Amino acid sequence: MNELLLVTILVLFHCTLGQQDFLKSRNELSALFDLRSSLGIRSTDWPIKYNPCKQWRGIQCRNGRVTGINISGFKRTRVGRLNPSFSVESLANCTLLETFNASGFSLPGSIPDLFGYKLGFLMVLDLRSTSVTGPIPASLGNLTRLNALYLGSNDLAGSLPVALGQLMQLSVLDLSRNSFTGPVPSEFGLLRNLSSLDLSSNYFSGSIPSSFGSISRLKFLNLSDNSLMGSVPVELGNLSSLVELNLSMNALSGLLPAEFIRMRNLEVLVLRDNRLEGRLPDGLFSSLAKLRILELRENKFAGALPVALWSLQNLQVLDVSANNFTADLSNFSLKGHASGTVFINLSNNQLYGTPACLSENCNSIDLSGNYFQGKVPFSSPRNGSLGMNCLQTVPGQRSLEDCRLFYAERGLTFDYFWKSRVKTTTTAKSCPKGTQTMDIHFGGIAWWSWFHYDFGTGDRGGP
Ligand SMILES: *[C@@H]1O[C@H](CO)[C@@H](O)[C@H](O)[C@H]1NC(C)=O
Ligand SMILES: *[C@@H]1O[C@H](CO)[C@@H](O)[C@H](O)[C@H]1NC(C)=O
Ligand SMILES: *[C@@H]1O[C@H](CO)[C@@H](O)[C@H](O)[C@H]1NC(C)=O
Ligand SMILES: *[C@@H]1O[C@H](CO)[C@@H](O)[C@H](O)[C@H]1NC(C)=O
Ligand SMILES: *[C@@H]1O[C@H](CO)[C@@H](O)[C@H](O)[C@H]1NC(C)=O
Ligand SMILES: *[C@@H]1O[C@H](CO)[C@@H](O)[C@H](O)[C@H]1NC(C)=O
Ligand SMILES: *[C@@H]1O[C@H](CO)[C@@H](O)[C@H](O)[C@H]1NC(C)=O
Ligand SMILES: *[C@@H]1O[C@H](CO)[C@@H](O)[C@H](O)[C@H]1NC(C)=O
Ligand SMILES: *[C@@H]1O[C@H](CO)[C@@H](O)[C@H](O)[C@H]1NC(C)=O
Ligand SMILES: *[C@@H]1O[C@H](CO)[C@@H](O)[C@H](O)[C@H]1NC(C)=O
Numbered sequence: 001m002n003e004l005l006l007v008t009i010l011v012l013f014h015c016t017l018g019q020q021d022f023l024k025s026r027n028e029l030s031a032l033f034d035l036r037s038s039l040g041i042r043s044t045d046w047p048i049k050y051n052p053c054k055q056w057r058g059i060q061c062r063n064g065r066v067t068g069i070n071i072s073g074f075k076r077t078r079v080g081r082l083n084p085s086f087s088v089e090s091l092a093n094c095t096l097l098e099t100f101n102a103s104g105f106s107l108p109g110s111i112p113d114l115f116g117y118k119l120g121f122l123m124v125l126d127l128r129s130t131s132v133t134g135p136i137p138a139s140l141g142n143l144t145r146l147n148a149l150y151l152g153s154n155d156l157a158g159s160l161p162v163a164l165g166q167l168m169q170l171s172v173l174d175l176s177r178n179s180f181t182g183p184v185p186s187e188f189g190l191l192r193n194l195s196s197l198d199l200s201s202n203y204f205s206g207s208i209p210s211s212f213g214s215i216s217r218l219k220f221l222n223l224s225d226n227s228l229m230g231s232v233p234v235e236l237g238n239l240s241s242l243v244e245l246n247l248s249m250n251a252l253s254g255l256l257p258a259e260f261i262r263m264r265n266l267e268v269l270v271l272r273d274n275r276l277e278g279r280l281p282d283g284l285f286s287s288l289a290k291l292r293i294l295e296l297r298e299n300k301f302a303g304a305l306p307v308a309l310w311s312l313q314n315l316q317v318l319d320v321s322a323n324n325f326t327a328d329l330s331n332f333s334l335k336g337h338a339s340g341t342v343f344i345n346l347s348n349n350q351l352y353g354t355p356a357c358l359s360e361n362c363n364s365i366d367l368s369g370n371y372f373q374g375k376v377p378f379s380s381p382r383n384g385s386l387g388m389n390c391l392q393t394v395p396g397q398r399s400l401e402d403c404r405l406f407y408a409e410r411g412l413t414f415d416y417f418w419k420s421r422v423k424t425t426t427t428a429k430s431c432p433k434g435t436q437t438m439d440i441h442f443g444g445i446a447w448w449s450w451f452h453y454d455f456g457t458g459d460r461g462g463p
């Protein structure tokens with residue numbers, strides 16, 4: 001950088017602008033110009049002749065010092081695009097920097113140590129989707145004022161430095177969608193100010209540290225899509241502020257701790273694709289009254305589906321498919337759906353009985369792969385997947401012998417003889433009388449059909 005030009009610019013700023021907006025530190029001015037060329041920032045964003053504090057996009061100053069740099073969404077100059085790298089050495093001179101946001105701006109290379117050594121005032125570091133690589137430098141543990149660290153969607157790897165557990169002010173930590181390995185440090189339990197922790201889509205192994213139960217302000221916890229094993233720590237039940245918990249796509253085993261009934265603010269509980277087993281804790285759904293999304297799919301849960309489930313007022317997604325739940329759902333009806341879309345998947349369990357009507361708002365319901373009997377229970381147009389049950393007048397059902405056996409094993413009666421009757425006398429139905437239209441998608445096979453049901457007589461008319 002031409003020294004004379006700099007001085008000229010400085011003098012120019014002094015003359016034309018007030019003291020307030022003027023970048024006081026020549027080191028910082030020089031640093032910004034270096035950054036401008038090392039990153040290849042375009043003149044449209046950082047015009048060379050103007051005052052960085054006032055006219056450069058994304059630069060924040062206070063008392064003549066640079067406190068914020070936001071190059072998120074910037075495009076590089078043609079030259080800058082040729083050989084992009086994470087060359088920000090000059091930042092070392094912006095010692096009062098509080099926020100650095102480069103999300104979406106390509107910075108291939110590893111995170112420079114200078115962040116941890118020189119930028120002690122940093123509060124927000126956002127490097128999401130910047131193509132950064134390598135491990136997280138342990139020096140970031142020096143940033144005691146750091147409030148938010150976003151490193152998601154990059155190519156970071158290696159194990160996590162224990163030193164991150166020193167970031168006492170941290171409230172958001174996003175390391176999702178990288179290639180981190182090794183255990184989740186139990187020192188993260190020291191991050192008492194943390195409200196959001198996202199470690200999803202990495203290769204973390206080992207078990208969930210029980211110390212996580214001490215992060216009492218935690219609202220969002222996402223450990224999904226890793227290789228976590230062992231049981232879910234009972235201490236997680238202490239997280240009574242938790243709003244969303246996603247532990248899906250791991251290899252977690254054992255029972256769901258009874259302590260989960262303490263998470264009274266939980267709206268999203270996603271445990272799908274694990275090896276969890278046994279009954280759900282008693283009273284779970286009467287406690288978790290705010291649940292909107294419940295996904296237990298692909299586990300080994302067994303026993304009854306607790307009755308309180310059907311009374312959840314806000315439930316929009318219910319997926320308990322591919323477990324070993326068994327229950328007579330003869331009279332069940334979902335009371336939720338207050339706010340729209342309802343998706344229900346009960347498929348591939350051992351559910352039986354004659355289902356009554358479901359919510360009118362239900363957009364999609366999959367009952368396939370169970371032992372439901374009787375007639376199709378829907379009362380309004382919706383997608384239904386009903387294959388492999390014991391239902392009447394629906395194609396693709398189990399053999400009558402299978403059905404008879406299943407019901408006989410439970411000492412129940414299966415209406416085995418309806419086939420030979422001309423007019424069926426249907427079992428308990430609470431659906432309103434009248435002709436109904438239904439859009440059915442049978443058993444996951446692309447087989448669409450329109451039916452008209454008369455629930456009073458059981459007569460059926462095709463399209
Ligand atoms: C950063 O810059 C982007 C694009 O100019 C803008 O949308 C965003 O609000 C800025 N964020 C902050 C925290 O200044
Ligand atoms: C960084 O800028 C992007 C806009 O491109 C914005 O969405 C994001 O929230 C900013 N990060 C922080 C931590 O404010
Ligand atoms: C910081 O500023 C000083 C003084 O202008 C300069 O000597 C040094 O090279 C600068 N450091 C970096 C990393 O740019
Ligand atoms: C920063 O962290 C590193 C590694 O954790 C440590 O060796 C160094 O002493 C720290 N430096 C400062 C200035 O705190
Ligand atoms: C905790 O985080 C909040 C923001 O979520 C912040 O305002 C506060 O200063 C942080 N530190 C402590 C000790 O609460
Ligand atoms: C992880 O879960 C949190 C909270 O539920 C959510 O906001 C975030 O988008 C999830 N992360 C990914 C990568 O989907
Ligand atoms: C759970 O986390 C995964 C990321 O691995 C994400 O794709 C999924 O959408 C999350 N589920 C919910 C309901 O937030
Ligand atoms: C957390 O939960 C465990 C077991 O459920 C309990 O023993 C412990 O006292 C709880 N800790 C706090 C801080 O509430
Ligand atoms: C319901 O769950 C089963 C098994 O998990 C899956 O194969 C099916 O596609 C799901 N149905 C819908 C409608 O998503
Ligand atoms: C499902 O539960 C039944 C008892 O209800 C048991 O006999 C069966 O072995 C279980 N199946 C699996 C795959 O766990």
Ligand SMILES: *[C@@H]1O[C@H](CO)[C@@H](O)[C@H](O)[C@H]1NC(C)=O
Nearest residue numbers: 327328329330331332353428
């Ligand atoms: C369903 O309702 C009928 C009539 O109200 C009752 O006789 C029957 O016991 C109920 N079945 C179940 C499984 O709750």
Ligand SMILES: *[C@@H]1O[C@H](CO)[C@@H](O)[C@H](O)[C@H]1NC(C)=O
Nearest residue numbers: 362363364381382383439441
């Ligand atoms: C049925 O499902 C399809 C996709 O699976 C969706 O596009 C359509 O809107 C659904 N129909 C209704 C009535 O919800």
